[in-house]
Amino acid sequence: MPFYSFNGPKLAGFGRIVFNITPYDRLIRMATFSVEETQFGAPGSQNYHKAKVGLDLYFSTKKMNNPLNQMVYGNYIAASDLFQIVKLGEKAKMLSYFQVGYKLEKISIMNPFSLSASLESHDSYHKASAEFSYRCSYNGKSKGLDMRLFTGTMLNNVSDVPFYSLSPAGRGGREQYLYEGTYPDRFGVFPTTFGSRQMTLSEGGLVSPENDSIGYSRWLISLSLTTSLPGIASKIPIKPFVNIMLNDHGAGLGHKSLFFYEAGLKAGIWNFFEIYVPLIVSGNIESITGSFKDRIRFILKLDSFKKLKLNRAVAN
Numbered sequence: 001m002p003f004y005s006f007n008g009p010k011l012a013g014f015g016r017i018v019f020n021i022t023p024y025d026r027l028i029r030m031a032t033f034s035v036e037e038t039q040f041g042a043p044g045s046q047n048y049h050k051a052k053v054g055l056d057l058y059f060s061t062k063k064m065n066n067p068l069n070q071m072v073y074g075n076y077i078a079a080s081d082l083f084q085i086v087k088l089g090e091k092a093k094m095l096s097y098f099q100v101g102y103k104l105e106k107i108s109i110m111n112p113f114s115l116s117a118s119l120e121s122h123d124s125y126h127k128a129s130a131e132f133s134y135r136c137s138y139n140g141k142s143k144g145l146d147m148r149l150f151t152g153t154m155l156n157n158v159s160d161v162p163f164y165s166l167s168p169a170g171r172g173g174r175e176q177y178l179y180e181g182t183y184p185d186r187f188g189v190f191p192t193t194f195g196s197r198q199m200t201l202s203e204g205g206l207v208s209p210e211n212d213s214i215g216y217s218r219w220l221i222s223l224s225l226t227t228s229l230p231g232i233a234s235k236i237p238i239k240p241f242v243n244i245m246l247n248d249h250g251a252g253l254g255h256k257s258l259f260f261y262e263a264g265l266k267a268g269i270w271n272f273f274e275i276y277v278p279l280i281v282s283g284n285i286e287s288i289t290g291s292f293k294d295r296i297r298f299i300l301k302l303d304s305f306k307k308l309k310l311n312r313a314v315a316n
Contacts, residue, residue, distance in 0.1 A: 005041060012040045012047065014182075029060040038179060043187055044089050048080040050179045067108045075099040082177040083161045086187065097122050097178065110137045111144075124159035127152060127166065129203070142270070143228040152203060153219040165216035168247055168260065169206040170199035170297065182302040197297045204245045206285075207276040208262055208295045213251065213288040220247035226266070238267045241276070255284035262295075274299045 002013040014036070021031040038050040054075040061068065077099070080092035101118035113134040120127050129152035137144040152166045163175045173186030173196075185195025190209055201207070205222045222245040228234040242263045250256035262281040268274040275298040281289070289295050 003040075010041070010047065014038045025060075027060055028057050030058040032056040032058075040186070042080070042085050042092070044085065044091070046085070046091060048082075048085060048092065048179060049094065050077065050079045052077045067106050068104065069107060070102075070104050072102050073100070077178055079178055082163075082174075082179075086174050095122065111135060112137075122159075122164065124161075125157040125164050126155040127157075127164075128155055129153075129166075138228075143234050145228075146224075146226040148205065148224040149222070150203060150205060150224075151219075151221045157218070162216050163211070165218060166203050166220050166247075167211055168204035168214060168217055168220060168245055169208055169210050170201045170299075171203075171211070172196065172199050172209070175211060176200065182300070184300075191294060198300055199297045201299065204247065206243050206245055206260060206262060207241075207264070207278050207297055208281060208285045208289050209297065210251070210260075210285060210288050214249070214284075217247040217249070220245060222246070237269070238265055240264070241266055251284035251288055255287050257282070257284055260285055268298070272301055 001015070002011065004010075005012060015038075016034060016036045018032060018034045021033075022029070023031075032055070034052070034054045034056075036050070036052040036054075039047050042048040052075060054073060056071055056073045059070040075098070077097040078094050079097065081095050082092070084090040084092040098121045099118060101116060103114060103116040105114035106112050111134070113132070115130075115132050117130045118128070129150065132149045134147045135144045136147070154165055157165060161177075163171075163177055167175065172190055173183035173188065174190075176183070176186070179186075181200050183195070183198055185193055185198065188196030190196040199207070199209075201224075203222070204217070204220050205224045222243065224241065224243045226239050226241040228239060229236060240263070243261065245260045246258055247260075248258070250258055260282050262278040262285060264276065264278040264280065266274050266276045276296065277292065278295045279292060281295070
């Protein structure tokens with residue numbers, strides 16, 4: 001996916017090479033080795049870089065029609081120091097990260113689920129997390145009650161960089177130290193531009209932008225619920241959602257509660273573009289964000305087509 005900058009003679013973009021091995025009648029059904037490289041513009045007339053080497057191992061099942069899939073993965077990532085770019089305005093050096101994980105999922109039309117556990121390591125921190133997602137299907141395909149339960153903890157953290165810890169709310173581009181996703185306005189300051197409202201929902205799962213205000217967490221537990229509208233109204237691309245989060249510290253300013261919640265509506269094209277509008281929030285969130293218009297954010301998944309293709313390949 002090459003790009004060329006007219007502001008300066010620079011080549012930018014994203015590249016990925018994948019090699020699949022499919023041994024016959026073995027414990028490993030498919031092994032996927034991948035190499036990725038990313039380079040895009042960053043503040044300070046420089047580029048940020050990311051290189052990733054990954055290995056995914058998919059296990060065989062005893063029955064051909066078994067809807068359960070198991071896999072383990074390992075990644076080595078080298079990425080530009082985001083803290084130097086965003087906070088210090090310096091020329092960023094490359095940092096190393098390691099990830100290992102396990103995933104069990106049921107890929108089906110009705111009641112799919114996934115269970116995953118992961119470890120992430122860096123010179124200055126180690127963290128562990130687990131996530132369970134489940135859809136209670138009703139009203140046909142891709143409709144129902146979606147549930148996501150997440151828990152995570154910092155096993156060790158001696159870094160002064162705040163965003164290495166667990167994120168209570170969705171991460172914007174300026175918080176993605178591993179540069180996940182595709183962000184047209186990755187370094188925009190919230191909420192000065194429309195693009196700065198883009199986020200990736202992970203970890204704590206709150207939509208309201210409170211990371212910079214309450215800080216990141218040493219541990220947290222979160223539950224997210226999203227449901228389709230009942231009956232014929234389910235054809236309208238609007239879904240109510242509720243997010244609940246408990247972490248190790250409160251918001252301060254008289255709001256010391258460790259419990260946060262929000263409820264609202266989301267709309268859009270599922271798995272590609274979704275806009276979230278939290279309408280009801282707990283007092284500790286309201287004390288930080290103020291008006292609901294300052295809580296509106298969106299998700300843009302330009303890589304969703306690649307993931308759809310990969311899931312079909314795994315299912316086959």
